[in-house]
Amino acid sequence: MRKVLEGVRLIEVAEWFFVPGAGTVLADWGVDVIKIEHPVRGDPLRGLIHSGMVPGAKGVNFFIENGSRNKRSVGLDLNSERGREVLYRLVETADVFLTNFLPAARKRLKIDVEDLRQVNPRLIYARGTGQGPLGPEAERGGFDAGSFWCRGAVAHMLTEPGKPPIMQRAAFGDTIGATFIAGGIAAALYHREKTGKPSVVDVSLLGTAVWLMAPDILAARALGHELPHGDRSRAPNPLMNTYLCQDGKWLMLMMLTPVRHWEEFCKAVERPDLLETYPLPRWVDESVRQELVRELDRHFATRPRAAWIERLLQFDTLHAPVQTPLEVLEDPQVKANGYLVDYIHPQYGPFQVASSPVQFDLEPTDVRRVAPEMGQDTEQVLLEHGYTWEEIAQLKEQQVIP
CATH class of the missing domain: 3.30.1540.10 (formyl-coa transferase, domain 3)
Structure with a gap:
């Protein structure tokens, strides 16, 4: 794929898929995405397969392979003062900071907008939330099955009247919302290029659902009742x-x-x-x-x-x-357009991930880097940012990095 955003650097302090999925799309577009993970437990998404959440997956974590390809992983303890110092060093040369940490956590860790803008005044700050950055529930988190699927009327309008609400598929709202975040960041980069001013980008799961369900929501407002559905x-x-x-x-x-x-x-x-x-x-x-x-x-x-x-x-x-899903794998249109990307994984052998949906000049997504192990790129990234081997050894001794 053509690297239309090559030269842009993004620091991702986010977990699961809604917000990290935006990093995936941007990494496909050429952004240097540095994913910050806890040095011991990593992103909890890494544990879904091995904890039995996906029966029969045989240990192949396709969630991580699909969502962290083309990224680099740095293990870093943000709860420590030294860990924050390292993060600030990375932020100094970054264009974008991407997070889904809750407001209280951002404040406690000193990684909120005001904290990081003191380090880098040109930093674009992107947040993904459950219910939005304002209102009585702005401090609360949310997963897509609740904030998007149920609260946004998606489940209701897809369920036959009188039947229990149907459950969404894995990361359904996350994947859609992630693409919106990526588009918002791209627009913010253009705005900064034209005006010199950085933006704060917000996308919520609830707002994503309202946009997607606008025909039904606006019809309900106009008619005073919901449209027929499910039958x-x-x-x-x-x-x-x-x-x-x-x-x-x-x-x-x-x-x-x-x-x-x-x-x-x-x-x-x-x-x-x-x-x-x-x-x-x-x-x-x-x-x-x-x-x-x-x-x-x-x-x-x-x-x-x-x-x-x-x-x-x-x-x-x-x-x-x-x-x-098995029929989609063999769909001739899927194959012709490269919507599933084939590559050789060093551990799993022949492998596939889903292409992010935007193509430039008919070039499909390519996997330049397989999903990293947790903290795999820590030393390399720190060396790039001026740390010496002696300083890296000290950070290891202090358990700031893995």
């Missing part, structure tokens, strides 16, 4: 719905403008009679739409999904298979 039999547009095929696989129709696609679709599925039975003016009646969904259910159940896709591709229709 595919009541789809407002039968051409924006999922249908079960003969082989037990689902197909998604994605034709947002029936006036454009209805006639073409009827040709594609070889049902010209539907044009007469269900002309578009009748679709204003919900009972007619439900009847059409039932008819399409019966029709799609007569052939396997691959046969339907082959047929639909011959016409001006929009559709997509409802794929499993």
